[in-house]
Amino acid sequence: MKPFYKFDFQLPLGAFDLHLKCQSQATMLGLFGASGCGKSSSLKAIAGLHKAFGTIRCGSHVLLDSNLGIDLDPAERAIGYVPQNHCLFPHWNVKRNLLAGQRPGHCDALARKQRFEEAVAILELAPLLTRRIHQLSGGERQRIALGRALCAMPDLLLLDEPMASLDASLKQRILPFLLRVREELGMPMIIVSHNPIELQLLCEEVIVVERGQATTQGSPLEVFTQAQIYPGIATAFENILELNIIEQNPEQTLACLQDANPAQPIVLAPIPGPSRSHIRIGLAASDLLIALTPPVGISARNIIACRINRIQNLPTACLVIVQLQTTTPTEIAAELTSSAVQELGLTPGMDTYIVFKSNAARLYL
Numbered sequence: 001m002k003p004f005y006k007f008d009f010q011l012p013l014g015a016f017d018l019h020l021k022c023q024s025q026a027t028m029l030g031l032f033g034a035s036g037c038g039k040s041s042s043l044k045a046i047a048g049l050h051k052a053f054g055t056i057r058c059g060s061h062v063l064l065d066s067n068l069g070i071d072l073d074p075a076e077r078a079i080g081y082v083p084q085n086h087c088l089f090p091h092w093n094v095k096r097n098l099l100a101g102q103r104p105g106h107c108d109a110l111a112r113k114q115r116f117e118e119a120v121a122i123l124e125l126a127p128l129l130t131r132r133i134h135q136l137s138g139g140e141r142q143r144i145a146l147g148r149a150l151c152a153m154p155d156l157l158l159l160d161e162p163m164a165s166l167d168a169s170l171k172q173r174i175l176p177f178l179l180r181v182r183e184e185l186g187m188p189m190i191i192v193s194h195n196p197i198e199l200q201l202l203c204e205e206v207i208v209v210e211r212g213q214a215t216t217q218g219s220p221l222e223v224f225t226q227a228q229i230y231p232g233i234a235t236a237f238e239n240i241l242e243l244n245i246i247e248q249n250p251e252q253t254l255a256c257l258q259d260a261n262p263a264q265p266i267v268l269a270p271i272p273g274p275s276r277s278h279i280r281i282g283l284a285a286s287d288l289l290i291a292l293t294p295p296v297g298i299s300a301r302n303i304i305a306c307r308i309n310r311i312q313n314l315p316t317a318c319l320v321i322v323q324l325q326t327t328t329p330t331e332i333a334a335e336l337t338s339s340a341v342q343e344l345g346l347t348p349g350m351d352t353y354i355v356f357k358s359n360a361a362r363l364y365l
């Protein structure tokens, strides 16, 4: 299959030499790496804000091909770029800031009006339209910056640390908006983040950038369970699962994996607030147990059949990566001591059970 993104470009930045060479079929792509490794500069090169040399292809668009003499101006690239500092016009009201993203020649007035209304609806901006930027909170400014990028009718969104400046509770409130943009507009995105959970929630694939080069690539689980990426991340790994809600009542919530085969209910703690059709939960790898046979007489509510795919050694433990019974591959990681792995004789290909308490699940959205 043809890759959606194809990057092979160089960007000399004084003493720092960025050479990003990678390709991906995923439309939701994450860039992850230490501070100063070249993530923001990569986004700016893709947006055309830094002059790069080489090849940048996104979907069917060739944005840069130095051999063919192609180097589109930023305005011709149909990219919505949301920088870390938002760059909103402080003395304009929200509506004027949103409309500032629109380019009259890019598409007809009706389509632009529709997109403005979609952005206002998805990001819940209607009550803010007449407010000025300095009257807004950090999370509201983030939504306006995202809305302005959407109003430009881009074919691709580039988000540079979309939640870096927000505290934990605001992050919780912005994430659903990003997911709605992904789900309702189906817009491809490249997201730069330091936060593995954000990338797991938003991206299909993650590229790790180190000293200006792409060094590792894979699904968020494949990348973040590798001890050599950042040792602390693999040991604190949290699985993200998307579940459909079957029943929500004051005692418990019943849910199931979206494509579980056979459907196997997952029991969660009650979820406060209105009823929902689906949720995303986080399960820390260290909260999961593995059993060779379904345990009986145990308080944990969830005993889920799975098969071991591989076992990875961490400095002080092992991550057992299992495949759940779903039609599309769904892996989750359980952290065990190496002595537990040896005593149970766990090996790839074995059929086992993942066991966890209802309260182990952390509710994301």
Ligand SMILES: Nc1ncnc2c1ncn2[C@@H]1O[C@H](COP(=O)(O)OP(=O)(O)OP(=O)(O)O)[C@@H](O)[C@H]1O
Binding pocket: 013, 014, 015, 016, 033, 034, 035, 036, 037, 038, 039, 040, 041, 042
């Ligand atoms: N305009 C510039 N001129 C010279 N060097 C630059 C310029 N912009 C960035 N750099 C350098 O290039 C390197 C990569 O910077 P970049 O901002 O892309 O990193 P980053 O991975 O996004 O970092 P952070 O996570 O801290 O935002 C850094 O060493 C930085 O000092």
